[in-house]
Amino acid sequence: MSARTLVLGGGFGGIATAVELRRLLGDDHEIVLVDRKPQFTMGLRKLWELVGHGTFADGSRSRVLLARHGVEFLQTEINAIDPSGRRGETSDGWRDGDHLVVALGAVSRPDLVPGLPEHGHDVWGFAGVPAAAEALRAFDGGRIVVLIAGAPYPCPPAPYECVLHLHEHLLARGLRDRTELAVATLQPMLMPNAGRDGSEWMGQQLTERGISYRLGAKTERVEPAVVVLADGEMPFDLLIAVPPHRPPAVVADSELTAGHGWIAVDAGTLATSHEGVYAVGDVTLIPLANGLPLPKAGVMAELQGTRVARAIAAELRGEEPPAPFDGSGFCPIELGPGSAALVEGHWYAEPEPVVTVSEPSAAHAAEKAAFETEHLERWFGA
Numbered sequence: 001m002s003a004r005t006l007v008l009g010g011g012f013g014g015i016a017t018a019v020e021l022r023r024l025l026g027d028d029h030e031i032v033l034v035d036r037k038p039q040f041t042m043g044l045r046k047l048w049e050l051v052g053h054g055t056f057a058d059g060s061r062s063r064v065l066l067a068r069h070g071v072e073f074l075q076t077e078i079n080a081i082d083p084s085g086r087r088g089e090t091s092d093g094w095r096d097g098d099h100l101v102v103a104l105g106a107v108s109r110p111d112l113v114p115g116l117p118e119h120g121h122d123v124w125g126f127a128g129v130p131a132a133a134e135a136l137r138a139f140d141g142g143r144i145v146v147l148i149a150g151a152p153y154p155c156p157p158a159p160y161e162c163v164l165h166l167h168e169h170l171l172a173r174g175l176r177d178r179t180e181l182a183v184a185t186l187q188p189m190l191m192p193n194a195g196r197d198g199s200e201w202m203g204q205q206l207t208e209r210g211i212s213y214r215l216g217a218k219t220e221r222v223e224p225a226v227v228v229l230a231d232g233e234m235p236f237d238l239l240i241a242v243p244p245h246r247p248p249a250v251v252a253d254s255e256l257t258a259g260h261g262w263i264a265v266d267a268g269t270l271a272t273s274h275e276g277v278y279a280v281g282d283v284t285l286i287p288l289a290n291g292l293p294l295p296k297a298g299v300m301a302e303l304q305g306t307r308v309a310r311a312i313a314a315e316l317r318g319e320e321p322p323a324p325f326d327g328s329g330f331c332p333i334e335l336g337p338g339s340a341a342l343v344e345g346h347w348y349a350e351p352e353p354v355v356t357v358s359e360p361s362a363a364h365a366a367e368k369a370a371f372e373t374e375h376l377e378r379w380f381g382a
């Protein structure tokens with residue numbers, strides 16, 4: 001039976017869904033993937049571009065290349081989603097599918113913090129990174145603050161990877177001894193998703209390198225050269241921020257979101273409350289047994305997209321549904337250019353997620369680089 005799957009969003013989740021669907025279904029299954037941007041680039045490139053370890057261009061690939069998997073790519077804005085009709089309104093008109101997969105990610109919103117757009121740098125959105133990199137190149141010593149101003153945000157350990165990269169970068173430029181480095185997070189521990197042990201481990205990494213940190217720091221506003229917190233102030237010469245994140249407006253305006261503003265899905269099937277409509281990745285919020293949300297990460301979006309593709313293929317072939325997504329995943333945390341620790345989590349475990357952090361090694365750093373290379377080759381070709 002021929003059918004069409006419409007995938008909204010061409011990031012980790014959307015591409016994984018489309019490529020797995022093609023692997024499982026014959027050419028008469030139509031797969032349409034919509035994204036406003038012509039190119040795919042991984043989030044990890046933002047930190048590499050910031051500290052000069054790589055460029056966006058080196059890690060970017062055209063989504064048109066997904067044609068090699070028989071995926072039709074439409075580069076256009078999605079202006080509305082009608083989940084009951086399993087369709088989306090693009091700048092080129094309505095497109096529909098027998099199945100609809102929403103993989104539109106989370107949007108960085110520096111505008112939600114007064115003064116942040118004017119006085120700080122948003123490195124969680126691609127657009128803000130070049131100006132931050134330029135400000136870092138011009139930096140000649142003083143105080144750098146990495147500020148987590150909202151949660152949940154994509155890749156919970158990445159702000160700490162950011163400050164550890166900054167530490168190595170300043171060492172290499174001979175500026176570390178005249179720079180104070182500090183991290184401030186609104187959360188009660190450094191990495192709530194990695195539990196108390198994981199947070200203490202990260203605290204130790206920061207302390208060993210002379211990086212100070214402040215917990216429970218609620219940002220009220222940013223003024224020139226100072227972050228105003230609910231209980232104090234943090235002066236800075238350079239402010240690198242992780243702004244609050246929200247679902248894209250087109251999702252917020254749809255009938256898909258739950259009370260918390262994100263798309264609610266079944267934790268195992270990623271099905272929404274609308275028949276034939278799934279959501280994967282950062283645009284969803286999946287509560288865990290300890291009340292925290294499942295970490296927003298590319299690896300999670302990919303695993304979820306793969307599971308959704310298998311479910312759609314099984315349904316179309318009249319087969320049993322695949323095993324549910326089990327909330328397990330792993331990701332190397334970079335501690336600088338040549339060292340990384342591996343975080344492995346079973347986030348659906350009860351009564352608490354089970355998370356381990358391995359000893360840092362050069363091998364795990366190589367795994368992180370290989371993660372990008374392998375995905376780009378598999379999805380877009382050599």
Ligand SMILES: Cc1cc2nc3c(=O)[nH]c(=O)nc-3n(C[C@H](O)[C@H](O)[C@H](O)COP(=O)(O)OP(=O)(O)OC[C@H]3O[C@@H](n4cnc5c(N)ncnc54)[C@H](O)[C@@H]3O)c2cc1C
Nearest residue numbers: 009011012013036043078104105155281282297298299301
């Ligand atoms: C600094 C940093 C480092 C990171 N490092 C890692 C890492 O090492 N490992 C890891 O697993 N994850 C990492 N992440 C997280 C990872 O980037 C995200 O979790 C992942 O991209 C989420 O995938 P997604 O498919 O849900 O959404 P996205 O990848 O954000 O894709 C959503 C897509 O939807 C498109 N879109 C949105 N709205 C519209 C619209 N209205 N019309 C058309 N198109 C639209 C966007 O253009 C985008 O391409 C990192 C993130 C950051 C910021």
